[in-house]
Amino acid sequence: MLKEAKSLNQFYVIGVSYEKADVKTRGKFAFFDHLISSLVIESNLIGIQHLFVISTCNRTEIYFFAEEPDKMYEVYCKQVEGDVETFRQITFQKNGKDALEHLFRVSSGLESQILGDFEILGQIKIAFKKFKKAGSANAHLERFIDTAVRISKQIKNETSLSDGATSVSYAAVQYIIHQFQNFKNKKITLFGTGKIGRNTCENLVKQTHNDQITLINRTNEKAVKLSDKLQVNQVNYKFLDKILNDSDIFIVSTGSSKPVIFKEMISTTKPLLLVDLSIPANVDADVKELPNVTLVNVDELSQTINQTLEDRQSQIPKVETIIRLNMWEFEEWLESRKFVPAIEAFRERMEFLAEFEKRKLEKKEIEISEKSLSTSLIQKMTNQFASYVMDSPEEEAEKTINLFNEIFHLELKQERK
Template identity: 30%
Template sequence: MTLVAIGINHKTASVSLREKVAFGPDILTDALKSLADQTRTGEAVILSTCNRTELYTNQVECDRLIQWLSQFHNLSEAELRECIYLHTGQSAVQHLLRVSAGLDSLVLGEPQILGQIKQAFADAKRVGTIAHTLDRLFQHTFKVAKRIRTETEIGSSAVSVAFAAVNLARHIFDDLSRSRVLLVGAGETIELVARHLSEQGVTNMVVANRTLARAEGMAAEFGGRAVTLPQIPEHLAEADIVISSTASPLPILGKGMVENALKARRHQPMLLVDIAVPRDIESEVADLENAYLYTVDDLQGIVEKNMASRLEAAEQAELIAHEQSSEFMSWLRSLDSVATIRAFRSQSEAVKADALARAQERLASGADPEAVMLELANKLTNKLIHSPTQALSKAARSGDLDSLELLRAALGIDDN
């Protein structure tokens, strides 16, 4: 039984191609059924995220999978082949384990991919394209991913500026969920900050942006309020945490503005994190009592240190992935051995039944019992040793000493 994984990701394909190969919810069910039809076992899982699309199946040729993918999306097969990677057998298992642990992600060790794999598995199960082999593979994957998270530091440190900013706030404030946050800007970085804050239980967020419509869209997603940049002074005093990232060429928050806000707060401390380049917050703000200002340079040092820690953890994770892919393949091979043993037993039973029936016929016709028993023994022996004898002869003639030794061991041949 051969496991197969093929796909494209952020390392091998452009965003435009990844968009064309993606499987949205509206086409996923049909895609899974169609893909499962390509295999002999009817098993298939499709993992589709913004950074990767991967197909997991068994008992199917890789070329057929590539053809199916190009035809389903009406794409050039040649274009796909330039970007696609493929894995079979243990390599396919190890690839899935690496992906689930975040070892193949754009951000090393990111945890979101495991949830996406679990969803892909659940979708395949719902559609009915999961059977014994892929079920065991993905359950094994979830167990190994949990072990990697537990035994290594692969996901414990912030390796993005957005996450580092939220992590900093989490260490300063005992309970982030009770904090009031002002986000200045509405680009990708601030959106990521908002997402991390939401995951920490923050619900009191104000999003300030030059364009109100953009701020309203983000605020609505995270249950916050939207304001324009000129309205910041009206809301600054309410904020325990201010995180800013805009493309403004000039500072948006000046020393005087922050000083007034601190007075209105009766000098309750305020954390300000400026992750913009050029700066959004005047550097003199750091001189104010109860204002704690961190810049992108401060966070970048944390990120670089944490990335080194993750790289070290990744080496441990790679060893676990390799070891556990071997363990899964041992289980998979045991399935093949069970089927082979069952077939061998069935074949031997058929030979025995045939020889016994002939002997019984001869006894019923009055033949000498001793002669019948001798003939039965001879015929049964000849039939049972015919195939092994041919295999031994072939190995000996070709000088295949490894196969010869293996056959001798399997047949229990002892020189003594």
Template identity: 35%
Template sequence: MQVSHSKEIANFHIVGINYKKTDAAIRGLFAINPTQYQQLLARAKSDELNDLFVLSTCNRTEVYGFASHPDQLIELLSKETIGERSHLDEIAYIKSGEEAIRHLYQVGTGLDSQILGDYEIIGQIRSAAKFAKSHNSLGGFLERLVNSVSQVSKLIKTETGLSKGTVSVAFATVRMIEKICPDIKHKKIVLVGVGKIGRNTCKNMIEYLGVKEITLINRTLQVAADFAEENGLRYAPYEQLSEELAKADVILVASNAPHPTVLPAHFTTSAPKVVIDLSIPFNVDPAVKELPHVTMVNVDELSKVQDETLQNRLGEVPKALSIIEEHMEEFLYWHKMRKHAVVLKAVKDKLQEIHTREILQQKNGDHYNLEDIELVSSRIIQKMINLMAGKVRKEAEKSDQYIAMINDIFETGVNQD
């Protein structure tokens, strides 16, 4: 399907789903992993959609980009995920133009997060945009917008109290472990998946809980080995997953597999275990939750962790919104001036063309002197006037507007009343 669209703000859309209308299981149906992301960008290019990126986290999957109609972005998402298109049509939200731009600012600053003030989301946005750029799918508009959102996120974090308290999934995990396992320092912990969320959760446990009895397991062994060396932890090859899970008291799963990798068969003993699934889609089989000796928690349940700083952070929202509006206005002004710059360059090129043609015509003579140069200059000026006059005559209904604009641009001082 070939499509065409201009880069007007009205053609900038965001389509997606998030925690507000869907639970973690449904979000898993429309989650995008790196392979799917690459395929989606390739499909987008074949449809002439070449300025977009996809944000897929535990709380949301969203496509931001230019299209003649947002349905094209919904189609892209449905083609690369395992969920049904009809289901996506029912639950997806669509925002366009300035509303879509404002939404990205609010997502990037944690105002739209399941945990208010989530400061990890901006890193995920930057990573998503970087991935799209590496595949030549991020244009100047979106790159500038993501940079602006990143700056605003940093500003809100330093100038407001929005990010003070339990403001990330990784930190909420620590709070949940504190509640379930007050003697966590004496427990054996296994972390499956050493991606960004896994690393952040691990660092928080070390810093806030003082635990060091953590074994890292990752499909790429070197990733686990490097992180283990940096933090004085133990690691094990993925092939020993069953053995390590059997020995663990607390299991954190932050892997990125398309299907569950932690199964009921891994829990053959009756030893009590706490399992926390930070993955979307779930990487722990839902049947594990039915085992009597297993306490299981997923990302939606983590967002309900009691947070005594929430009321204080809610009071910071108006200040954060004000900062967003100020910087969004600056971004929109940049976009407007960018369009004008294109027109002004075209005008300059046109004038240069007239100038070059007249100079060459004069040089074709035997010789030229000062009087000839003055003659050439007069001809150039007259041709510019002829261009404007011709347009005014052709567009009779708009002639007054054109003359008023020319009068204003050149500041002639002529009173037209």
């Protein structure tokens, strides 16, 4: 159990992002939901009980409390089947206030590959909720996430950091618009209906006004539901190969741990643009061996959209000020938390005394009423106070009496001589 006074210093983040690792390398250490339970169990075995992992196309970060963080590298790599030494080389590690500030910067979009991309906040909330369900949350992590949400809302309301729809999904659509003059007439297929897939489809509908957009998904019902909502076409998953070869543009947002599109699946000789929005890559790199195929991944998309973000750069000082002010408020809250163990111990002691007196009355076969129990408890506490005062040196006894007087507003009476 972490002591309140030390808990912030024991808060760590280990992370890898687009800044130090390319798409292929990040993909080797991506985290998936089916690993949550086993990671929580393995972490508990090394004394790490409170943690969550955020894994997106741009970053994978492990937030946790620990007295010694080093073992987390091995535990995490064991889960994702990644090489520990490689992971150490490409990751950063922060702790205490630096780790907390990093969380706030990430959730606000400051650390996003596309500056100001607020999709990350929703991803953090979802990831934390899943780990909380697995029993790995604590009061501090709850407060960290709540504060991150509040800061992000404040930034969105008070700055223009997120003005304009610049996300990976938006970048994908912008790339298509700039690459094809006649994009309205192209056959566009979107494979995958997760959050990024849904956002991409909405952007396609709004920005291209193309009536040849088609959805396909492993779970057919999800594709049908989204196609009805956005008024686009939909085909059954069993026709994946056919729709792939019929398309001019094929966008992959499947979130699989392995590639789902391979060179062998492509038989068409006409130009085909493949846009892979997944980490790890869901389109096998061997498709680039085909002369008619162009493959674009999230890093390449982000580079194209970042050229239009000069206006957002001017908002960074405002955002950092908001984060700094919230950090100060948070530190005040943490300072108040250091007294929690003493307060809880006092309450537990009172509960113990109440139960003890109740059992004592039962043994004496005295009818237990609210009055008899309170009278017995009052006498017990008075006896303990009197015993401590009379057994202490006079100076210490005076301090104790003055303290109790200040807490309970005692009406002290002078003893008659």
